[in-house]
Structure formats: C-alpha cells, structure tokens
Amino acid sequence: MKLSKIKIVFLSFVLFILIVYSVNYIKLFLDTRHIDTSPEASIEQYLKSNTNDYQIKSINIKEQEFRNRIYTVECDCSFKNEQNRGNQRYYFYLIDDLGWIVAKHERIAE
Known part of the structure; x- marks a missing residue:
C-alpha cells in the first residue's frame, strides 16, 4: 500500500493533535496531585x-x-x-x- 503525500500529512497532523491532547491530559492529572484536602x-x-x-x-x-x-x-x-x-x-x-x-x-x- 502506497501512502500519498496527503495521507502522510493528514496522519502526521492527527498524531500531533493526539500528542498535544495526551500531554495536556497528563499535565492536568499531575497538577491535581498537588491539591490537598486537609x-x-x-x-x-x-x-x-x-x-x-x-x-x-x-x-x-x-x-x-x-x-x-x-x-x-x-x-x-x-x-x-x-x-x-x-x-x-x-x-x-x-x-x-x-x-x-x-x-x-x-x-x-x-
């Protein structure tokens, strides 16, 4: 299966979006551990x-x-x-x- 340039650009864009969202999610998760309920x-x-x-x-x-x-x-x-x-x-x-x-x-x- 041959990938065209458009498919490569599209897949790299989707991968970039997934990486950004996962980094933001992990960052948010790590920030909540600093909240102290005492x-x-x-x-x-x-x-x-x-x-x-x-x-x-x-x-x-x-x-x-x-x-x-x-x-x-x-x-x-x-x-x-x-x-x-x-x-x-x-x-x-x-x-x-x-x-x-x-x-x-x-x-x-x-």
Whole structure:
C-alpha cells in the first residue's frame, strides 16, 4: 500500500493533535496531585497567597453535611502586616473532595 503525500500529512497532523491532547491530559492529572484536602494545608496555601505574615490561632470543623459533602471550617488568624492587621475568621467549604474554597471571611474585633 502506497501512502500519498496527503495521507502522510493528514496522519502526521492527527498524531500531533493526539500528542498535544495526551500531554495536556497528563499535565492536568499531575497538577491535581498537588491539591490537598486537609483543611490546615489548604488554609495555609490560601493565606500564603495573601500574605506571609500571619499566625493561625485555631482551626475547627464546625458542621458536616455528609451526603452533600459540605464541611464548614472556621479558622481564626492573626495578621501582623498593615493591610490585614488584626484577627480574621475564614469559612471554608470542601468542594468535591478536591480542595477547600473560601466561602467568606470577616474581621474579628479584638
């Protein structure tokens, strides 16, 4: 069977597309292994993205709805930098067992 130039170009294009999609899929799969479902690690990661100058006072899981997979985590944090000075409380929800999402946060009067 003789391959024409058009078939060779078409097959190489299809092979290129398959390689690109497989690389993107593997990259996405490898990125998800960095997601940590522990509340402490996720809260640490979130707070580090805002500021490096903080201290976590307490982390408490307040309510659990097992069938909905919703967990509310309360975190009291003390910030020392000018922008976030004072204590704040964060409420997190666990989304599809992948990671914690900040639902709301509020400043706590000292």
